[in-house]
Amino acid sequence: EAQVTQNPRYLITVTGKKLTVTCSQNMNHEYMSWYRQDPGLGLRQIYYSMNVEVTDKGDVPEGYKVSRKEKRNFPLILESPSPNQTSLYFCASRPTGLAGLRDTQYFGPGTRLTVL
């Protein structure tokens, strides 16, 4: 089954304790992206990656890191989480190329993060 998986689905942590949220897709998609969703703000893009070793900042990259060492994986790293990073996080992927504009993104199930 074609899917994007995220782990963990729920996480409660404390300020300053480094954490990683994993994202994996089995559709051989080149493009992957991370979003955070906050009430009243919709989804905001954190980072995206066009392919292995190619990443770029979205609209809200501060406090986050990403890496793309393999095509299927795109982990989100919070090196020193703070309470304002409490949010619902989505990973997404899609193919690129000539059809890239029309292709929708496939979203993971979301990770609900609480930073105390």
Next chain:
Amino acid sequence: AQKITQTQPGMFVQEKEAVTLDCTYDTSDQSYGLFWYKQPSSGEMIFLIYQGSYDEQNATEGRYSLNFQKARKSANLVISASQLGDSAMYFCAMREFSSGGYQKVTFGTGTKLQVIP
């Protein structure tokens, strides 16, 4: 300025009636794509419909249609014959061309639709 504006935080519609969810956008690109997603209370993001900036006809997908008015920069979602299962949050999103391709995606703040029996 916001790139995607959804001015209706919440809406009610009677079951079996049609409803229009508003979306306006702002871009200087000639080539862009517009998407609508549905997010039920369970949280997953479900793709509904796509409209390309060069598409001459309005997009339709089953009960969903997109009223695309390019000059007014609006891309309203029309849901015909509303069903109770349509109760959800709806997001409008735009993909613009940036260096290297279509990577950046901007979402609106969403409209919460509630269908009344």
